[in-house]
Amino acid sequence: MKLIFLFLTIGLAGCEASDCCKHGVVEDDGNVCVDLLTNKTSSTSLTCSHVDHLSLQMFNFTVSEDSLILNLNEDMVIELESDKFCVSNGTRFSDDPVAVICSDVDEKILEESVYGYCMIVSVVFLVITVIVYSMLPKLRDLLGKSIINFCASLAIGLSTLAIMNIMEYSDLKWCAVRGFVAYFFILATFFWSNSISIQILRSLERPTSIDYSWKAFMWYALYAWGCPTILTIILAIVNFTPGKHRKPGIGLNTCWFFDYKQQWYYMYSVMTILIVSNMVIFMYISLSLWRHTFASTHIKALKYKFWMTVRMFIVMGLAWIFEMISSLSKPHIIWVILDFFNLLQGLLLFLVLVVFRKRVIKELYNKGWLECVAGCVERHLAVGDDEEDVVEHTIGVALEEK
Incomplete structure (x- = not known):
């Protein structure tokens, strides 16, 4: 998605600069003029291939005959020459004046829609x-x-x-709503992964118990849903509060963050803290589990759940680590x-x-939902015992009441 400069806090002085369109207005989020009466399109006065729109409703900017001045903050002022911007009295869907500016955007190897459809595949399996x-x-x-x-x-996040x-x-x-959602x-996904890591850690204290109650779960849910709720509220306040602070930019001129700097500041930083936290917890758990020299089905089950959690973390954690690293470099086939x-x-x-996970396959098979592949399932289950098949000491409610 297209990204623009950092947030701007500036005022409009005049509009003697070059008009983007001789007839009509600028197409929303584009470098094309459209005549609203005839619906005919034509090129703007700009020759650059990538542009961004600065709306007067969201941004104040100073325009003169031969320049557009952007005061990014007290210590940084950017001046664009006349061939790098033009102004328009409105767009197809808005009457607010806009400045269309040339932006340096790296060429994408694949269209963003391709990434979107791949996300939908992930959502289906989730x-x-x-x-x-x-x-x-x-x-x-x-x-x-x-x-x-x-x-x-x-x-929900990927969709x-x-x-x-x-x-x-x-x-x-x-x-903006889509961006904040x-x-x-x-x-929330990262906080839930951290919550699961903490659960496995606490299971070391009582590995023979399987908790089916809601009481303990509610505390974890309060943590895993509450923290992202607080962070999202703070993000919205920072985003829409006037001032010269570092705004995320969600819904101001794009659906997502202004650029990778804002994304690192408000999102990737939190992810990094949770990823490091999970890694520390996993190292402690692995050392604790491998200190046990006696054979126990409960320890065996706990080890299996631990390694399943580690695999979950690797799948999700590595994926987002790659995403974070790629945000710092130019597009390349490796990152694709x-x-x-x-x-x-x-x-x-x-x-x-x-x-x-054999426990899941066994339960699906017992329910009769895998009849069409019964032979394959039986061979799969016969390869080895269910690592989680232990005498369960449940907590909270009876199994049939869950």
Whole structure:
């Protein structure tokens, strides 16, 4: 998606500068003039291939006959020459004056719509995972409930990003809503991954218990949903409060952050903290588990759940680490390949949480939902014992009441 400069706080002085269009107005988010009476289009007075729009409603800027001055902050002022900008009295869907400026944008190797459709594939597999875990009572323990919320938040976040990549926007208000929704659910996914890590850590204290109650889950839910809620509210306040602070830019002139700097400042920084936190927890758990020298089915089950959680973290964590690194460099085919790993993380999580987890396959088979592939399932289950098949000491409610 196109990104513009940092937030601007400046005033409009005059409009003697070059008009973008001799007839009509500028097309929204484009470098084309459109005659509203005849619906004919023509090129603007700019010759650059990439442009951004600065709306007077959102930004104040100073225009003279031969320059446009952008005061990014007290210490940084940018002046654009006359051949790098033009002004228009409005756009197809807005009567607010806009300045159209040339922007330096790296050429994309693939269209954003391609990324959007790949996200939809991920969303489909995440939704299937949520349905499977929701319909099987034995999977709805504390870990299972958390996995449901983890996959649901990632599915909603990716579906919102997919819409932003596939559909063009004409209303900045709805555009802002989509941006904040995506921000909230993507961050919620990371907080749920951290919550799951903490659950595995606390399981070291009582590995023989499987908690099916809602009491403990509500505390984890308060943490995993509450933190992104607070951060999203703070982001909105910072975004729409006038001033010379570093604004995210969501809904001001684009659906997402102004550029990678804002994204790192408000989003990737939080992700990095949670990723590092998970890594520290995983190292501590691995050391604690491997200190046990005695054989125990409960320790065996806890080890399996731990490694399943690690695989979840690798699939999601590495995907977003690649995304964060690629934001700091120019487009390259290597980053395109790694981006597809990020975009298809829903499929990989489905394999980890459903296909390769024998407990899930066994429950689906017992329900009669895998009759068409019964032979394959029986061979799959016969390869080895279910690592989670232990005598369960449940907490909270009886299994049939869950």
